[in-house]
Amino acid sequence: MGSTKRMQSPSRKKIVVSLCWVLAASVFIVLGFQEIRLTNQLVDNGQCAEDTVTASRIMHSRRQTFEIKYTFQVPGSDSFYTHSDAAGRTDLWFVLPEDQWRLATSKGHLRIRYASSNPGNNAPASAPPNYLDPWAGVGLGATIVAIVALCWFKGRKE
16 A cells, blocks of 8 residues: 655744744845835935035945935925935935045035935935845845745645
């Protein structure tokens, strides 16, 4: 008589761990696409304003980075804005090339490009759009989902 293999149902632990990984991956994917949307918004309808450099630093790690913090006002508004990200964090450091950093810190100001519909979405006017970081987040999230899916399919065949 041939033996029949019974397919085991996944354990509760495997389900919970898989859901946690998929949830974490979803955060990377959603924030990545949100950052891409904000970058496109800034590129498509960015307005310019002058900022005030509020802090500067040189970071020494694998390579030197030149960073600033800034604040600015939109013409006709009493609100102040700083560099922020898709997660809603504000007053963030922005990395500049050394020559732009030296110019900004010596003058104490820099031209900023902001989205007129959302001035919290802003960056130095001279900075190129950054698509690499958000796509890396999307790729990481997609990789995590693929690994979880492969583990599930492998487990079902055994």
